[in-house]
Amino acid sequence: MGKTLIEVVNLVKYFAVYTRGILLRRKIGDVHAVDDVSLKIEEGENLGLVGETGCGKTTLGKTILNLIEPDSGKVYFEGLDVYETLRSGPEEKKKYLRRSMQMIFQNPYGSLDPRMTVYDIISEPFVIHRHIPRDEWEERVYSLLRLVGLEDYHAERYPHEFSGGQRQRISIARALATDPKFIVADEPVSSLDVSVRAQVLTLLENLQKEKKISFLYISHDLSSVRQITQSVAVMYLGKIFEYGPTDEIFEEPLNPYTIALLSAIPVPDPERKINRIVLPGDVPSPINPPSGCRFHPRCPWATEKCKKEEPELREVRKGHFVACHYAENFMKGEKPLPTVQQ
């Protein structure tokens, strides 16, 4: 393992919810989008962030980049306090942070300006950051296009002339234009077709290996998370429920939510025995989440303790953190999984 690239410490972001209307507008609660989240990303390592709709994974990604302002908490990039620097640091440090931390958005149809050519889109960061001499711009744009698997002549075209997969490559090229060390990739393949998805995933894998770029890979597609990340954080209603090495968590999940989530995915193997835990009900609203453990109303193993006491995220094994009072019960080898009452 290398140096720590990103460190997130006790990050909190709530969104206030009001009643409708202008007069007599009352606050009725908070959406607990990111609720006391701490994470680390090592240099050259990909961290997967998984969870269902509304669990706060996109908000967390954007808050790390300060695209959304946090309520409290800190993010360090190479030891540098991101929020402090962006607010009041020296100009060159601000630029350095902005250059080093980039984002790829989910929808390649909304994230590229339809009135700009691909050349303009990819070279715009050069205009802003001036980190490359003017006479090298052209060569750089072409080499970026080739890097993401496009051709030189694509530079003169407009986004509408490309398919979804190609557009996502253009967004990746744009993110790479500033030589970033860290990229937040928010569901980069979920709008793409199966065969094209694999193309973009392998591109991300190669960028990580060859350019030593770390990704925060946000996705609800657990198979792709297994494929391209080294560690993974599972979020539920704004909280990290489990966090640790990807392979270890996929082999031996220790939080009931992770167990259910992993068991829900159909595996392309007709002979595999299906041992599925079907969770009842829907993901509760993140406005004023349930007391105690937020997962207790859906958890098949919930006890009285879970209703009252919120579990801490604790280190159960080296580097493997779980927020569940009973994490040890789910360890393999000790005893079979506790039976589910349904």
Added chain:
Amino acid sequence: MGEEILRVENLKTYFFTEAGVVKAVDGVSFSVYEGEPLGIVGETGSGKTVTSLSIMRIVPPPGKIISGRIIYRGEDLLEKSEDEMRKIRGKKIAIVFQDPNSSLDPLFTVESQLNEVIMAHLKVTKQEARNRALELLKMVRIPDPEARLKAYPHELSGGMRQRVAIARALANEPDILIADEPTTNLDVTIQAQIIELLKELQSKLKMTLIMITHDMGLVAETTKRVVVLYAGSVAEIAPTNEIFKSMRHPYTAALLKAVPRIDRRKELKPIPGSIPNLIDPPSGCRFHPRCPYVIQRCIEEVPELEFTDQRAVACHRWKELSLKGE
């Protein structure tokens, strides 16, 4: 295996757009056997949804069924009048669409949408229809069904809406249920609920399920036989438990290599290129520009769908290739 309940023969459905004729389904043939869940897999533009719309004869304009036969219990659905089709849709063959947000009418309550389907086919009073609707909601495991009858679709979550859509499709106990990507827009844990529900209903009601999906995992779990579509034509048909071990069409193999797996890390092998334009599809075998085994014959000659021992494949070279998924 039960007897053949539905046979699609050389179906061609084209869309006459301003840009040109889109050959969305171009000569698709397969059979469905009673009680045997069938999967139809393919990517966007493979023609899987248009095939199901053609079976229901609800292809929207500018689409038209050009030729072919759809034999349901010995009768050709393409020769039926619109009145006769109305008696079949929902009663004999029903469909659940991908997006329950658009397949349920936002202006009507759950009860009236269920009643509409029940009363279209059965001569029952409103009260009887209501009882049946209640029974259906219980069957798809909707909590507090009495209250839900009065709810409008926007008052329900995505998973609940999909359950209502399933209840509506099952209202008249159809022979065949077509499920077109029934879990695609849902969250992972809700997907699991819907998959389990469909599996349970399928075995309880003994209906024939046609599962349309792009997810090979879902195919492995819910079907016994699978039709692989590529660019509007059939690439391969095989029993599900065989196709994952010994595929005969290079596209099937390529598709499996391109999908990451939850149970282990593997080397991803993307399929080069992109899905062809169906206005002007590639000559010969439609997969040839992306196929690693392409020869001159593939470019010139369209491969026939060859049937051998329960399986079918449309590839000139299948006998000489020994393909592996991973």
